[in-house]
Amino acid sequence: MGRGKLYVVGFGPGAEAHLTRRAREAIEDSEVVVGYTTYIGLVRPLLEGKEVIRSGMQEEIARAVAAVERAEQGRRVAVISSGDAGVYGMAGLVLEVLAGRGWDPETGVELEIVPGVTALNACAALVGAPIMHDFAAISLSDLLTPWDVILRRLDAAASADFVIALYNPASGRRQRQVVEAVEVIGRYRSPTTPCALVKSAYRERQSVVLTDLAHVLDHEIGMLTTILIGNSNTYTYKGYMITPRGYHNKYDAAGRRREGIGQWESLTAEKLERVLGSRQE
Template identity: 65%
Template sequence: MIENETPPGRRSGKITLVGIGPGSEAHMTQRAREAIAEADVVVGYVTYIKLVAPLLEGKEVVRKGMTEELDRAVSALEAARQGKTVALISSGDAGVYGMAGPTYEVLFQAGWTPEDPVEVEIVPGASALNACAALVGAPLTHDFCAISLSDLLTPWPAIARRLEAAAASDFVTALYNPKSGRRTRQIVEAQRLFLRHRRPGTPVAIVKSAYRRRQHIELCTLADMGEADIGMLSTVLIGNSHTFMRHGLMVTPRGYANKYELDEGGITREGERAGRSLSSGLEGWLQTLAQEHAAGATAQALALRYRLPADYILAALRDAASGQAMPSNLETQP
């Protein structure tokens, strides 16, 4: 265990968790460059060290392997305890499947607190989903989520439940760590779970090594995803039910067509108002729900119609009832 003390006569050190972005220096933030320039020591996975090699002249460099994340964090803390400024680098963003989490775990285990002489700073960077989306169009314009298929640290049932929930909820989904030399079936299982809820023609983009020397982009459908060239350096973007491909670009609509006549200069549709919730937004939906229930639809039937839990429908009906007359037998109509 690392002692929670700075040796007498030495200045306190610093750990900067640096997200270097997708890999090209042009896509690093100014603060990321500054953090590396300020560092006495740079710690990172060997591939990431190569990506920032032009910035490392005159610095102590600690290279670690793929599964040595905790070792990287320990090395960074040891150097900081010696009064050194350390840049601990991650590709993408340090807080998205990066080194921020493991480092804080190591710090807390060592007794570190925010008042400790060792300072910690996180420098954000563009994650893989940002970089890949930028290369293929605008697939993340509406709600999305990210799921890692790596089961090295996460049980597969937990991953499968997340995939099922994302697919059923119609999230655009970014799959990180989709496949490796030994992990080949996980992407097949992900495809199987998504095909339970998405049409086979759902657009999919597979981007390998975004903004790096061997960048490769493949556009396909959910049905054909299993035949695509997918590896450990790939990120897979699966569209939602509204995502479309046009002119080689993958686009997810934000929803403006629900409110505006797009071909008429943005005139609002009948029943809609600019700057206000949709007529099918929360308040409008509560009114509709109350009307349907008053007309005889049970909470269970409404739950099936809207694909929502029955107890949530009952709670929503109670909320709606607080503002208008409702059937007295609400509780007895599950």
């Protein structure tokens, strides 16, 4: 029996255009593809002739075990996650299962984790540049994480003026968490803080809403929604969210250093090339 191969693949937000070449190659190379039922549907064109193992929500452990077992049988297996497999995806769980079985990377199944475009990246791209500065991603699902821990994380991120991305903000049975989250963030942010609600980014039912913190709860929010909440400097311009990186504090509109920061000098392409070149050396 040959050595098996286990791919853990992030296939991005769901649109074929955002599936990386390596993710496509990994899925195409696999004999077995394992994933959540909805995700299997999103990569269906790549599954012809393959064994497909699909299951519903809250069956992640069973999927990870099934994938590892088949790889241990010498087969090439892909475990798929939307976005990036290492961000609220299957990569961590697959590694936990491997570790629990005493996996040795040198002699056991070969492992490759294939990165993908996260929901945060996809949603941010649709609304401009909201995460140009430091940000925090926090899931409001308390299925695996105690709610009091989530509240502490929300408070810390809000008080530190991070841009905040809220994953899994609500579901049919879970509505109060997003209300409490907005209340915590509101202790530190102005009601006019720009916010975006993006649902199903780059999928057929995509929806994008720009609003502010005072009105963010007035809109429909579900499991497929990601909420982006700006920091104290975020603003909107012609339908786009912009979080300044801070260049305007250091340079003027002509690209010259401001007084008090250093000698006035033009930030020309030639100088940039020189600086970047010296860093590479």
